[in-house]
Amino acid sequence: MMVRDFKKIVGIxxxxxxxxxxxxxxxxxxACVGGGSNAIGLFSAFLEKTHVNRYGVEPAGIGFKVGEHAATLRAHSKITLHFGGQFIQP
Incomplete structure (x- = not known):
């Protein structure tokens, strides 16, 4: 809650x-969701605005094998990743 409240100024x-x-x-x-504070700061200012779509993104690294990525969201949701000017959907 502290991080959300302090970072909310980003969204405002x-x-x-x-x-x-x-x-x-x-x-x-x-917003990047790697550490969370960037996303919660931005998104929390818009919680009451139901018309706004929110997208959390995270870098993939060099691949999807264990130890090669930071994409913790990969196994849990549909994502689009950007690699060197090219968009892919794993």
Missing amino acids: EAEQQFREMTGRDHDNLV
Whole structure:
């Protein structure tokens, strides 16, 4: 809860800055979920906004064998990964 509450300013500022720049609300949010604080900070400011899609992403490393990746989400959800300018869906 402490990390969420302290990092929530990231989401609040992102919302304000986006609205100032575009004159509208976000449609989508994308955050790295490797450590969690980046994602929870961004996403927590938008919990009441049901129209906003939230996507958590994590790097794959050099492959999907044990010891070669950081992609803990791979086994649990459909993902799209970006490798050197190329998008793949494992």
